[in-house]
Amino acid sequence: MKLKRQKKTKKNMQIYGHSFGFRQPYQFILDGNFIHVARLTGKKLEETLPAFIGAETRLMTTYCVYAELKKLGPDFRPTAAYAKKLEKRRCTHNPAVSAAECIKEIIGDTNKNNYCAASQDVELRRHLGKIPGIPLVYINKSVIILEPPSKASLERSKQLEIQKVQPDLPKKRKLEEEPQAPRKKKKEPNPLSVKKKKPKAAPANPKADKVTPKQEDHETTKEETAPKRKRKRKPKTESGADE
Numbered sequence: 294m295k296l297k298r299q300k301k302t303k304k305n306m307q308i309y310g311h312s313f314g315f316r317q318p319y320q321f322i323l324d325g326n327f328i329h330v331a332r333l334t335g336k337k338l339e340e341t342l343p344a345f346i347g348a349e350t351r352l353m354t355t356y357c358v359y360a361e362l363k364k365l366g367p368d369f370r371p372t373a374a375y376a377k378k379l380e381k382r383r384c385t386h387n388p389a390v391s392a393a394e395c396i397k398e399i400i401g402d403t404n405k406n407n408y409c410a411a412s413q414d415v416e417l418r419r420h421l422g423k424i425p426g427i428p429l430v431y432i433n434k435s436v437i438i439l440e441p442p443s444k445a446s447l448e449r450s451k452q453l454e455i456q457k458v459q460p461d462l463p464k465k466r467k468l469e470e471e472p473q474a475p476r477k478k479k480k481e482p483n484p485l486s487v488k489k490k491k492p493k494a495a496p497a498n499p500k501a502d503k504v505t506p507k508q509e510d511h512e513t514t515k516e517e518t519a520p521k522r523k524r525k526r527k528p529k530t531e532s533g534a535d536e
């Protein structure tokens with residue numbers, strides 16, 4: 294189980310590396326609950342997290358997370374003390390806001406700084422899952438788990454992979470096609486087709502155009518020809534029926 298999970302974790306982290314440019318050390322923003330649960334399950338995060346990810350990590354939190362932990366009372370004092378020692382990402386909150394709000398702001402709409410988030414807050418993880426390219430980590434039954442890349446991450450990853458391949462294709466196509474095939478084809482058939490079309494079209498079109506002013510003549514010819522045909526057919530059927 295452990296090996297399988299490690300392989301999956303490595304594969305998934307590679308997606309973030311390939312598609313979104315994540316590089317070691319991976320920057321993990323930890324929220325208060327994650328730090329607390331890690332402590333309760335006896336984890337030294339600075340050892341456990343890099344071992345779990347299989348890569349170097351840089352653990353950090355925010356002042357708002359620390360402020361929230363301080364408010365939670367004596368049970369959270371050791372957790373708050375741990376958070377106090379962690380590197381802090383700067384935020385604009387004064388007074389402090391909730392950990393979730395603060396982490397949302399620091400990560401932003403695009404996670405341009407390639408943060409990973411470690412949180413026990415399901416709502417926060419769900420929100421961050423909508424933003425492509427955020428590795429999400431939590432602890433379940435004392436086991437650290439990396440969420441599989443979210444739909445948003447996978448879709449964006451596909452788009453980016455396509456973009457990586459496509460810019461080469463149109464260039465090649467243009468180079469191959471433009472000088473060779475279309476120019477020769479265009480030069481040869483155009484004069485011929487124009488010459489052929491003109492004589493064929495000439496008798497029909499100019500007449501129609503010229504006739505429009507002389508509509509009366511044209512109508513009379515139609516009226517004259519039509520009754521002749523009718524006369525030929527009608528007598529045959531009538532005579533046949535009578536006889």
Ligand SMILES: [Zn+2]
Pocket residue numbers: 355356357358384385386389390395396
């Ligand atoms: Zn903040």
